[in-house]
Amino acid sequence: MKNTKTNKSNESNDSIVPDVDNPGTEFNPEWIDDIRVNLSAVKRRTSTLTARRTVKKEWQAAWLVKAISCIDLTTLSGQDTPGKVRRLCAKARTPVSLEIQKELGIHDLNLTTGAVCVYHEMVPTAVKALKGSNIPVAAVSTGFPAGLSSMEIRIQEIKSSVAAGAREIDIVITRAHVLNGNWQALYDEVKAFKKACGKAHMKSIIATGELSTLNNVAKASMVSMMAGSDFIKTSTGMEPI
Structure with missing residues (x-):
């Protein structure tokens, strides 16, 4: 088998993996307005997945x-x-x-x-246990899983986890911004989180099970990417899907 490992080196676990960084873009509401998800087509497509041959x-x-x-x-x-x-x-x-x-x-x-991936309290333990492996420690943050803490507390959570050695931060978005169609507020929130992450990667958990429609899922993903998210994650694992 060929080497399927990517972006691994002999760096210590204290270094920041430099392979991914999304600088984001300016907020563009036209990109959001243009998003339409054809639900019937999605259902037809997904229904074929289990019938396909695998490698x-x-x-x-x-x-x-x-x-x-x-x-x-x-x-x-x-x-x-x-x-x-x-x-x-x-x-x-x-x-x-x-x-x-x-x-x-x-x-x-x-x-x-x-x-x-662990809660903030366990970041130092994980960092110590993984020292020398180059496996990054990720910390859930920003009031995970509901994301309903104050903005000040959510920002401080990120900074504290990065200071403790987390190289990836899993943020949760404010679902109300999506449900109310307040895309500028969502953009500003995620952009502030990205700034607080510094050199750490930021993964945005959009909690698809609480966004009501696939249009909302697509739009929340686009806004999160515009604001600088390095990765999009679908679920906290704690909301219904």
Whole structure:
């Protein structure tokens, strides 16, 4: 199998991965107004996915390896403890047993997950456990999962997690901005979050299960990208889909 690992190096976990940065654009309401989602076409398209043939054998293994390298291994529970986070980090370092890796001929890829995602309180524990691996620590922030804290507190959450060593910040948007069609407010909010992230990557969780329509999902995604989001994530995992 070819090396499917990307953007990995021997850098320490204290460095910032420089491969992605979306500088954003000026707010352009015309881009939002032009978005239309054909729901019938979406349903027809998605109904065909389960009937399609998948790749087989070594190609399937290659895609699975790639998928593992993109996973944010996550624990977001009231039962999280330093020990639980350390075990998760150990799994992130070796997500597939060395025996299986040797069998697949990928043991030289240094396969890891893409990141480990935790609450702010567990960031220092995760950073220490992942030191030397170049696996970034991601922290959920900005009043996750509801995003209803004050703007001042949400901004400070980001800064605190970055200062603690988080290299990726998962922000949650204010769903009311989307539901009320207040796209300028959403843009200003996400842009302020991006500024607070500094050199850390910012992933915007738009909580699709609470946005009512696919038009809203598409528009919220576009606004988030305009405001500088490096990645879009669909769900907090805690709202109905």
